[in-house]
Each structure stands twice: as C-alpha cells, then as structure tokens.
Amino acid sequence: MRATLIYGAGDVRVGEVPDPVLRQPTDAVVRVLRACICGSDLWPYGAKPVTPAGDRIGHEFLGVVEEVGSEVSGLRRGDVVVAPFLWSDGTCDFCREGLHTSCRHGGSWGRDGVDGGQGEAVRVPQAQGTLVKLPVGEDSALLASLLTLSDVLPTGHHCAKTAGVNPRTTVTVIGDGAVGLSAVLAAKRLGAERIILMGRHKDRTDLGREFGATEVVAERGAEGVERVRELTGGDGTHTVLECVGLEQALHTALGVVRSGGTISRVGVPQYPTVPLAFPEFLRNITLTGGVAPARAYIEELLPDILDGTITPGLVFDRTVALDEVPDGYRAMAEREALKVMIEP
Amino acid sequence: MRATLIYGAGDVRVGEVPDPVLRQPTDAVVRVLRACICGSDLWPYGAKPVTPAGDRIGHEFLGVVEEVGSEVSGLRRGDVVVAPFLWSDGTCDFCREGLHTSCRHGGSWGRDGVDGGQGEAVRVPQAQGTLVKLPVGEDSALLASLLTLSDVLPTGHHCAKTAGVNPRTTVTVIGDGAVGLSAVLAAKRLGAERIILMGRHKDRTDLGREFGATEVVAERGAEGVERVRELTGGDGTHTVLECVGLEQALHTALGVVRSGGTISRVGVPQYPTVPLAFPEFLRNITLTGGVAPARAYIEELLPDILDGTITPGLVFDRTVALDEVPDGYRAMAEREALKVMIEP
Structure with a gap:
C-alpha cells in the first residue's frame, strides 16, 4: 500500500510500504477513509534531522474495519471507526480513570513498527480499546467533523x-x-x-x-x-x-x-x-x-456531531489526495491552509 | 502597648508602640489572647536588611473585641474572635468567590500602618469581613487549636x-x-x-x-x-x-x-x-x-475543632510570653521548636 513518510525537515513523501496485517490477536486492520495533518506534525516538518529510511507519520484517521484479531470483540468488518491520536487498551487503571494517554499498554502511531495514519490503511494495536464505532456509512456527510474526534x-x-x-x-x-x-x-x-x-x-x-x-x-x-x-x-x-x-x-x-x-x-x-x-x-x-486523552472524550462529543449541534469539521479548509500530502504539509506550514484533510 | 518589631535578620525585639485606636468606622480593636510565630516569619528573620525604625510583625492571632467602629455589625465588646492572616472586606467579588487573599480592599498585617499580630492588641481594618466570632470564653482549653484557624x-x-x-x-x-x-x-x-x-x-x-x-x-x-x-x-x-x-x-x-x-x-x-x-x-x-484564603475556610473547619474531631493545636510545642518572643524566633529558626505560641 501507499503511505506518507517523513525523511527530514521539509521532506515529506508518499511511498510504498508493506500492507498491514494482523500481528496480535488484539489487532485490527482499518482502511483509511479520511486522515489529516496536525499542527504537531509541523514540528518534525520544521526540524526533523535527515532520516534516509523515512519514518511513518500521521495520527488522526477514521476508516473502515477490514479485519479483526481473535481477541477483538464489538468490532467487525465493515464498521466505520475513528481512532484517537494514541492507541490504548481501555482496561488498565489509567484508561479506567480516563487518562488513556498514560495507558500501560498503549503507544503512538508511526512508531515502533506501528503504522502512521496518513496512508491507505493502518494496523491498529489494542483495537478494542482504541477504536470507536461510528453509526454512519462510508459516504456520510459528517466524516470531516467525525474526523476531528481523533485529536483536535x-x-x-x-x-x-x-x-x-x-x-x-x-x-x-x-x-x-x-x-x-x-x-x-x-x-x-x-x-x-x-x-x-x-x-x-x-x-x-x-x-x-x-x-x-x-x-x-x-x-x-x-x-x-x-x-x-x-x-x-x-x-x-x-x-x-x-x-x-x-x-x-x-x-x-x-x-x-x-x-x-x-x-x-x-x-x-x-x-x-x-x-x-x-x-x-x-x-x-x-x-x-497536557496531552489530551482523546479516547476518554469521544463518546461524550460524538452525539453533538451526529445531531448537528456542533460542526467542528469546519476547521478543514482544504482536502488533498494521498499524492498531494507533501503539498498539504507545505500549505499548512506556510499558513496557507488552516487544517488539511486527506482522502486517500 | 507592647508589640514585636523586627529590625533585620536575626534581630527581633519587643518594644513600646502606640495603643491601637479606631481610625475608620470599619475598624475594630482586639486585645490579643494568643498569637504565634509562622514559618513564613522565618524568611525575614533569616534575610531582612537592617531596618533601624523596626517593622511590626505577626499575622496569626485570636483575641477579645475591645471596641468596634460604627459600621461594624455582628461583633461587640467581649466577643472572642480569630483573625485570618490577611484582612479582607468580605463583600467584594473575590471575597464572595472565596478568594479573600485577592480582596479588593484587603491587606496584610504589620504593613502600611496596620498593626502586627504579635503584640498586646491590634487595630483590625475591615473588622466585619475579617474577624470570625468564636463561641468560647477567654479561658477555653481550645484556644491553641482555634488559633490555628488564623493560618496553618x-x-x-x-x-x-x-x-x-x-x-x-x-x-x-x-x-x-x-x-x-x-x-x-x-x-x-x-x-x-x-x-x-x-x-x-x-x-x-x-x-x-x-x-x-x-x-x-x-x-x-x-x-x-x-x-x-x-x-x-x-x-x-x-x-x-x-x-x-x-x-x-x-x-x-x-x-x-x-x-x-x-x-x-x-x-x-x-x-x-x-x-x-x-x-x-x-x-x-x-x-x-497558592496563598490560602484562610477566611474562606474558617466556618467550615471550626466545628471540627469545637467538637474535638481534630486537634490542630498540637502543632504548638512551646508557649512564650511576649517578652520571650525573640527567643521563640530563635527556637523556631534552629528547629528546636516546631511552632511557638505567644501568650501576651
């Protein structure tokens, strides 16, 4: 599949990477419907040292479940789901307290063999704790606003x-x-x-x-x-x-x-x-x-998006295809775009 | 009357000062039954520059009302009262929010012509907002614990x-x-x-x-x-x-x-x-x-002292007369005493 990689300051490219597969029984594979570029992605975009192999990047996405591991319940192929910007088990003491950012078995997208969100698909660790099912279809008009549940x-x-x-x-x-x-x-x-x-x-x-x-x-x-x-x-x-x-x-x-x-x-x-x-x-x-435990808030915020009370997706003022992601970074870095959505 | 003055680092003395009198209709004059030395008094005791005229000191006391100004209601001669370590009007927006330390018409003891607490008597500005009447007599066995309501x-x-x-x-x-x-x-x-x-x-x-x-x-x-x-x-x-x-x-x-x-x-x-x-x-x-709005908490803490649920007065491990206050400072500074009570 194709995904975004960052090779250093100002150097973002889209390239071929291995297709995600289930590695743990707690994994799921999600095909990305929408992703986006975060203001915090601009920090490495501004200052990352040269990295010849390239690092995966992106931590905001929603998509469709393609496959689930044997220990994942409550999710199945075809579900539309959103992922918070850190993955977490949902069961440890920190998660139970609502501080999923300190999950004892959680981590970051795009690191340690975990996919970044700015690509065609993502292997999601701790899928049951991490993903939230959205009661919408793949063509919902609410996707932009629902995508903001991942982070912003x-x-x-x-x-x-x-x-x-x-x-x-x-x-x-x-x-x-x-x-x-x-x-x-x-x-x-x-x-x-x-x-x-x-x-x-x-x-x-x-x-x-x-x-x-x-x-x-x-x-x-x-x-x-x-x-x-x-x-x-x-x-x-x-x-x-x-x-x-x-x-x-x-x-x-x-x-x-x-x-x-x-x-x-x-x-x-x-x-x-x-x-x-x-x-x-x-x-x-x-x-x-501090860093927001996004996962803790999704269920609380979701109804207000579904019923139209809030329209947070208005922060996206540009949408790009996966190939155009490098230009999306440039546009955000130059303050030409407020926030860029990616439609892979 | 006699009161404590500080003339510089390590130099605390008890001397003659003018008797307090009502200056504003919102004042009261309180005869001090008990005062004490605060850990924060040790900062000037350790580092104050030489001050030949001497500055009044002390911000924790309880005593008996001697006189009240014409605009003070709810207090009368003979009432036993405790004062928090800052005086405040009790009516401004900050006081109403419980942040008496930011009172718009409040201030500190021992500054700007206001008496310090380590003396025989004190002119209390904004007496109605500042003082809390205690339902005890001058000889109550609870005076030490009630004195802790002023600060600690x-x-x-x-x-x-x-x-x-x-x-x-x-x-x-x-x-x-x-x-x-x-x-x-x-x-x-x-x-x-x-x-x-x-x-x-x-x-x-x-x-x-x-x-x-x-x-x-x-x-x-x-x-x-x-x-x-x-x-x-x-x-x-x-x-x-x-x-x-x-x-x-x-x-x-x-x-x-x-x-x-x-x-x-x-x-x-x-x-x-x-x-x-x-x-x-x-x-x-x-x-x-931050600095505690002591006044905001006195009514809440008082009942637990009156009914013996808590005995905070146990922090006083030494009692001195007014003349012995300089030795009280020395004892606290040298960690010989935990907290010194003054019985003028």
Missing part, C-alpha cells in the same frame, strides 16, 4: 474541561489554529458566555466567532495582554486556554489570567520552564492541561 | 482541597513543619486513606502519624523520590501537597506525582521558575495551590 476536538475539549470552563467562567483562548478554534467550540459547548479569542488571522477568527467567540483580540504580546485586561475591567479571565505552545503564548496566558484563575495548555510546550513564582503564588494561579 | 490549618486545608484530595486519592505530603502536618490533618479530614509524609524529624513525623499519615519517608531528594515510588508500585501518588517552598521540595513533588496527578503548593516559593515542560505535559501534571 477532544484536545480543545480537554483544554476547556481541565481549565474548569462553565457558564460562570470567562474564557480567553490563545491561538487561532485548529486547536484554538476547537477550544472555542468546546468552551461554548460547556456553557461559557464570554469567550475572548486571541488571534490575528481574520479568516480564522471569523470561524472562531462562528464557533462561539464573543470578542477577538488581534494584538499580541504585551499589547494583547493590555487589550484583554481592558476588556475585563483590568482583571483578566477566569480561565485561559493556551493552544499554541510557544513561550510568548505562555507569557500572554500568565498576563491575562484572573487571580484565582486557571491556565490550561494543550499546545505542545516549546519551553523548558514556566515562570510560576511568588506573584503567581500570591494570585493562586493554577496551571493544568 | 486553613493553609493545610487549602493545599489538600486545591489538590483534589478525596477518599480515592493517594497523597504525599512534603514537609514536616506545622503546615505539612496540618496538610496531613486536612487530607485525612477530606477522607484520604493513604497519606505518605516526607519528613526527617521523628518527633514531628510522629505527630504526623497521629494526624493521619499512614507512612513516613525520611529520605530526601532522589532517594526520597525513589522510596515513594517503591511504596506506590512505581507510580507516585495522585496528589502531592508541597508544604516547604524550596526548589528541592518542588523537584521532589514532580518526582513523586502520579501521571494525571496534581501538585498543590502552599510553601512560599523560593524559586523563579517551575520545570513543567514536555515530560510533565505528556503526563498531564497540574500545579495548583
């Missing part, structure tokens, strides 16, 4: 949930990427009535308004902090959803969080330390968030 | 509460000072069944066991982390109550917290940054806590 929607939801967003909390969302916009959607879904979106790409912040943002702040750094404080009587907001991961975004978060408030971060941190010292201690600031 | 008990409670301690969470408490021991008591009170106390002073950890610690780890640093991990199947505990404030204690906290877990800190941080980077992000570690 649960990540936004994790951010809002761990921050403690509710109808009584004001919210600042930092970042107008697909995760930031999903965090807006998630905050709105949890009842937030005031959501300030910090972002400077008008087409993206317009989508943010559609998702529930009540105000947009285009300024960045100290000026952006000043603007959010002006909007909130000098106090900042109860919750801050940090969806970027850069140090400047973290400093902005610390600048706009209200005393007693919570910063939740879901952008992969590109900094070694956090300046949470005496002033933040006096202000009772909480820092939370 | 609510601080331990804040630590346990913000960490999310409940019957299903395992707990590590770092530090066997009066705050650490109070955090053990608070964790036990919130239902924790397994409480590992990290401390190396046997007399203190023995009191910790009496307060509810189920295990004691005397080792520090990497060895201490290793020991807690051994005790918890390699995982660490769901919650970590950091009651020291030194950087090594913070590193220990990061080492013993379970994935998905929470570190709450109430020790005043003596470090500029916190190493919450990619590994902690992957593990979904939360950092919370």
